[in-house]
Amino acid sequence: MVSENTALVTQRLLEKNIRPSLQRMAVYGYLLDNHTHPTADAIYSALSPSMPTLSKTTVYNTLRQFVDCGLVQSVTIEDGELRYDADTSNHVHFKCVKCGGIYDVMEKIELPPEKIPQGFSVEKTQTNVWGKCSLCC
Amino acid sequence: MVSENTALVTQRLLEKNIRPSLQRMAVYGYLLDNHTHPTADAIYSALSPSMPTLSKTTVYNTLRQFVDCGLVQSVTIEDGELRYDADTSNHVHFKCVKCGGIYDVMEKIELPPEKIPQGFSVEKTQTNVWGKCSLCC
DNA sequence: GTGTCTGCAAACGATTTGCAAATTA
């Protein structure tokens, strides 16, 4: 399954000096097309039917490469599995405790600087919210 | 290693209808005495010398029981490992990217209710912050 | 004695690594 954003996918990869192999384009294209914050396994399962020779190892390696160069961000909202998001902006993630769906709910929450202890420097923040989504309430 | 808060430890366990076995008292006492947000493995390593027959399984089972009944909270600030905190208040955790230490930095951040999507109900929030602590800056 | 608790060993699931074959420049 090839993303409809082939040109954009290629451009983004080249911007990061990543060779746009078929596998890498498929993984990044999937993340661009699907805002479901999938796990590596979910991405593999989704792509596998149309790319039978794709291996899970390649999906894992590719995602790590993407995270390392800042092309995608990883989301730790549940222990034991990493999720991935092509939207690298600092936003809040909402996990529905009933259906398990993950949504982007709002832009970054600002930390009151006076509340950060003396001498601490902040590089990254991540806020997760759990509850019920509008479909499950 | 027995906590100096033996009476408090016993009381807290009984409040939750948990039988205060030696192992459980040791694990909860360790969390009360050490605010380092240890992993199960760290707790096991710390207790093991003075409790040679303690098994890691028991530490894991005990911690899960504590979390299930709300006696301690688990902290997911890093993928692949759970950390534990005897302070069950909703506060922000700070992880130093240099030394790896985890600190409590401030009380809960309030989410502006108008920013939560229509029809979503919020049950829990968790904010994590990464940066350098005052010792590592 | 009956039910709970403990702890060993094995199972498990997500992720990483070693390495050789395949692909690309």
Next chain:
DNA sequence: TAATTTGCAAATCGTTTGCAGACAC
């Protein structure tokens, strides 16, 4: 042809489970 990339199989690591013996009421 040299360098990169892929993908299988095996390893790793944190955690859970099965189960038998030990312990508590």
